[in-house]
Amino acid sequence: MAHNMKKPRTLAQKNELWAYAFLCVPIIFYVVVRFYPTLYAFYLSFTDWDIVSRDMDFIGLENYFRLMGDSVFVKTLGNTIRYVVFGLPISMFLGFLLAYHINYLNRGADLYKTIYFMPYITSMVAAAWVWRWLFQPPPVGVFNNILTALNLPSQPFLRSTTQAPFAVLVTTVWADLGFQMIIFLAGLKGISEQYYEAARIDGASNMQQLQKITLPLLKPTIVFLVITGTIRYLRIFTQVMNMSTQGDGGPLNSTKPLVLYIYDTAFRSFEMGYSATMTVALFCIILIVTLIQMRITRSEDT
Amino acid sequence: MKIRKLHILTHILLITFGLAMLFPFFWMIATSFKQGRAVFNLSLIPTAPTTANYVRLMTSGHFSRWFINSLICGILVTFSVLFFDSLVGYTFAKYKFRGKKLIFLLILSTMMIPTEMLVIPWYIMANNLKWANTYWGIIFPGLMSGFGTFLMRQFFDGLPNDLIDAGRIDGLNEFSIWVRVCMPLVKAALSALAIFSFVGNWNAFLWPLIISDEITKYTLPVGLSFFNGEFQTEWEMVMAGASVATIPVLVLYLIFQKQIIKGIALTGVKG
Numbered sequence: 210m211a212h213n214m215k216k217p218r219t220l221a222q223k224n225e226l227w228a229y230a231f232l233c234v235p236i237i238f239y240v241v242v243r244f245y246p247t248l249y250a251f252y253l254s255f256t257d258w259d260i261v262s263r264d265m266d267f268i269g270l271e272n273y274f275r276l277m278g279d280s281v282f283v284k285t286l287g288n289t290i291r292y293v294v295f296g297l298p299i300s301m302f303l304g305f306l307l308a309y310h311i312n313y314l315n316r317g318a319d320l321y322k323t324i325y326f327m328p329y330i331t332s333m334v335a336a337a338w339v340w341r342w343l344f345q346p347p348p349v350g351v352f353n354n355i356l357t358a359l360n361l362p363s364q365p366f367l368r369s370t371t372q373a374p375f376a377v378l379v380t381t382v383w384a385d386l387g388f389q390m391i392i393f394l395a396g397l398k399g400i401s402e403q404y405y406e407a408a409r410i411d412g413a414s415n416m417q418q419l420q421k422i423t424l425p426l427l428k429p430t431i432v433f434l435v436i437t438g439t440i441r442y443l444r445i446f447t448q449v450m451n452m453s454t455q456g457d458g459g460p461l462n463s464t465k466p467l468v469l470y471i472y473d474t475a476f477r478s479f480e481m482g483y484s485a486t487m488t489v490a491l492f493c494i495i496l497i498v499t500l501i502q503m504r505i506t507r508s509e510d511t
Numbered sequence: 512m513k514i515r516k517l518h519i520l521t522h523i524l525l526i527t528f529g530l531a532m533l534f535p536f537f538w539m540i541a542t543s544f545k546q547g548r549a550v551f552n553l554s555l556i557p558t559a560p561t562t563a564n565y566v567r568l569m570t571s572g573h574f575s576r577w578f579i580n581s582l583i584c585g586i587l588v589t590f591s592v593l594f595f596d597s598l599v600g601y602t603f604a605k606y607k608f609r610g611k612k613l614i615f616l617l618i619l620s621t622m623m624i625p626t627e628m629l630v631i632p633w634y635i636m637a638n639n640l641k642w643a644n645t646y647w648g649i650i651f652p653g654l655m656s657g658f659g660t661f662l663m664r665q666f667f668d669g670l671p672n673d674l675i676d677a678g679r680i681d682g683l684n685e686f687s688i689w690v691r692v693c694m695p696l697v698k699a700a701l702s703a704l705a706i707f708s709f710v711g712n713w714n715a716f717l718w719p720l721i722i723s724d725e726i727t728k729y730t731l732p733v734g735l736s737f738f739n740g741e742f743q744t745e746w747e748m749v750m751a752g753a754s755v756a757t758i759p760v761l762v763l764y765l766i767f768q769k770q771i772i773k774g775i776a777l778t779g780v781k782g
Contacts (some may be wrong), residue, residue, distance in 0.1 A: 221607065224606055224607070224608075225606070225607070225608040225609070227606065227685040227686075228602050228606035228607075228608040228611075229608065231598050231599070231600065231606075231689075232575070232602055232614065234595070235595055235598070235599045235618075235655055236614065238595075238654060238655050239617065239618055239621060239655070242629075242633075242651065242652055242654075243621040243624060243629070244617075245632070246628075246629045246632035246633055246636070247624055247628065247629065247632075249632040249635075250628045250629065250631060250632055253631060253632070280724045299635075300556075307525065307528065310521045310524060310525055311525065313521075314518070314521065314522075314525075317522070317525075319768070321525050321529060322768075322772065323764075323765070323768065324529040324532055325528075325529065325532055325533070326772075327533075327536070327761065327764070327765075328532060328535075330710050330714075330758045330760050330761070330764050331714075331757050331760070331761075332713065332714040332732055332735070332753075332755070332757060332760070333714060333716065333732075334714075334716055334732040334733075334735045334736050335539075335732075335752070335753035335754075335756040335757050336535065336753075338735065338738065338749050338750075338752075338753050339535045339536075339538065339539045339753055340752065341537060342538075342542075342749065342750070343535065343538065344745050348551055349551060349746065351538055351553070353562060354553050355549065355553065358553060365681060383532065383535070385518070388775070389548075391772055391775050392775070394776070395775075395776030400775055403589060430642055433623060440625075444625060444626075444627065446627075446716075446717060447716045447717070447732075447743065449735070451735075451736050456736070468627050471627055472717070472721075475630075475631055475634075476634075481631055481635075482607065485628075488625070488627050488628035488631065489628065491625055491627055491628065492624065492625055492628050495623065495625055496623065499623050
């Protein structure tokens with residue numbers, strides 16, 4: 210320690226320097242690749258930049274006013290909300306149903322987990338192609354072939370404005386419910402067996418145990434899944450782009466989600482400013498959803 | 512007796528549902544081994560199975576190139592994420608320093624920013640720096656992640672501080688303590704994070720779609736999404752392509768099942 214005489218540093222100070230040394234590259238990364246782009250997106254949302262022209266004109270709130278009168282925006286927002294409102298509860302219900310049953314199995318649990326989880330890790334583009342093929346019109350599509358074999362009328366599926374959103378939902382729920390199942394399983398494993406033993410001594414039925422013990426104790430898990438799921442479903446994009454024939458969320462915008470409209474506006478019409486405005490809107494929706502979650506989980510703790 | 516009956520019913524429910532979940536995979540794989548009119552046949556087992564689709568896929572068009580691009584990007588991102596996320600996670604778990612809470616909060620808050628909002632600025636940045644159509648351009652946004660940092664901090668938090676002190680007494684510097692003492696003890700977490708980042712990157716679509724416009728620079732998902740152009744919707748080729756895109760992650764999943772489930776479950780429990 211003698212050579213340290215000149216600049217006496219305590220271990221704590223030394224460690225503080227090490228900590229900053231470890232963090233300097235990551236901090237630069239987060240500033241340059243996360244925070245600066247976020248602010249830049251906000252800035253772009255107040256400009257009419259169209260990528261072709263050199264200058265970015267600051268136009269104030271004009272894009273935001275345009276947003277409110279944009280019928281395609283309203284339509285795609287409606288479609289997105291429809292995916293959240295119908296897709297999420299169905300995939301959560303199925304995820305819970307599966308987790309609930311897998312949880313008290315002695316044998317085969319791992320096999321079932323693998324089967325249900327597989328779609329979640331599958332490439333959404335690959336999955337979208339497979340489902341797109343299943344939904345093709347006769348004589349190509351598998352579902353229509355099956356319908357024909359059963360002497361039932363064939364269906365237009367992806368070519369119908371009423372059936373196509375449903376086809377997208379089926380694909381999405383299929384891909385997503387494995388995630389809900391795994392999280393529900395973790396939640397169920399966290400409930401102490403003693404609660405159930407006590408309930409059984411009191412003569413509670415399975416249904417009563419589910420209502421009085423399982424579901425109330427799963428509340429944090431359910432809140433987590435509702436919020437993360439809402440965010441995931443708000444961002445639906447890949448499956449719709451790859452399932453619609455022109456990659457445009459058709460027919461007639463019936464399946465087009467918000468993110469696909471954002472993509473089209475930026476990278477097909479090159480209206481960067483207006484597209485950025487829509488990403489800000491998406492960000493605000495996600496922020497509100499997240500704040501609600503923090504509120505609920507906080508009141509849970511106290 | 513009653514319990515046994517219930518279990519049989521449970522298995523029936525789970526098997527029925529499982530078959531429905533696997534149905535698209537069955538068709539995908541079965542069709543990828545069929546050719547000609549057999550493609551539209553409803554039989555699950557090809558009568559004359561052939562690997563010709565796979566051979567054609569890998570030798571004609573750009574498929575093998577896309578596969579290699581995805582592999583390279585996936586591996587580079589995974590190594591970067593493993594290194595930086597565990598370093599940052601470790602720092603937040605084991606060091607005291609000024610601004611710690613604020614910096615951690617800021618890093619976590621990046622999880623809330625949707626990629627969709629960042630892609631337009633990234634696109635402008637990458638174009639200005641001539642990063643379009645390069646591996647670096649594809650991977651730079653994903654080199655670190657708030658999620659991975661959070662995950663690694665949870666695991667490093669569980670290590671006893673005595674270990675680090677013992678390392679210090681042995682004369683190791685702080686970097687060596689992290690690499691040689693602590694990293695080997697969080698292998699399970701590292702493999703979970705490795706799988707997450709590889710699978711996530713392998714399946715990433717939006718950003719690679721935006722940043723690459725040369726067909727030879729596509730990643731696998733981007734290439735697949737333009738299959739219409741490459742193979743004129745020959746469904747047996749599309750299914751072979753989808754299978755090749757799916758099989759690597761499935762194999763990874765089967766090998767690291769336990770870690771993946773543990774890692775995902777941990778994120779859920781902690782919120």
